[in-house]
Amino acid sequence: MRNKHELDDIDHAIIRELTADARLTNLELARRVGLTPAPCLRRVQRLETTGVIRGYRAVLDPKAAGRGFEVIASIDIAVNDGQTIEDFEAAASAVPEVFELRRMFGQPDYYLRILVADQDQYALETLPKLSRLPAVNRITSHQTMWLVKE
Known part of the structure; x- marks a missing residue:
């Protein structure tokens, strides 16, 4: 079995197609990447x-879901010991409006997509x-003015 770092052109084509539409049938995916269904x-x-490929998700329209206002918050924490970091990350992850939480190198300590x-x-x-x-x-x-690339 190949290492996940040894992807060929067909693997990249499969990834590209599934990234654009993860609901493709195997038959349609195979057709698009030039394979028969079984090897695909x-x-x-x-x-x-x-x-x-770690999973498949539904991509929601935030505005249609009642969450059309996006804020990127940068947060610096006062103490950077292991327990404080764990406590902060657990608490921030539990805030329902936080859709993404990123620990950063340097400053700020965190970016949150809200x-x-x-x-x-x-x-x-x-x-x-x-x-x-x-x-x-x-x-x-x-505040996000508009989304240029997702």
Whole structure:
């Protein structure tokens, strides 16, 4: 079995097609990448087994789901010991409006992608939750003007 770092052009084509539409049937995927169905299915299964493909998800329209206001918050924490980091990450992950949490090298310590209904919900509900997270030293909020690339 190949190492997940040894991908050929067909593997990349499969990944490209599934990234664009993960609901493709194996038959259609095979047609698009120039394989017959059985070898195409084996390749997809290998990509899944080796962890190259980690899963499949529904992509939601945040606005249609009532979360059309996006904020990227950068957070610095006051203490960077192991327990504080664990506590902060667990608490931040539990905030329902936080859709993505990234630990950064350097400053800031974290970037959070937050999706809420509007500016009022962010300012009146979410920002107070964030300010009460363990060891928060500074929060800087950036409103997304528009999404250029997803």
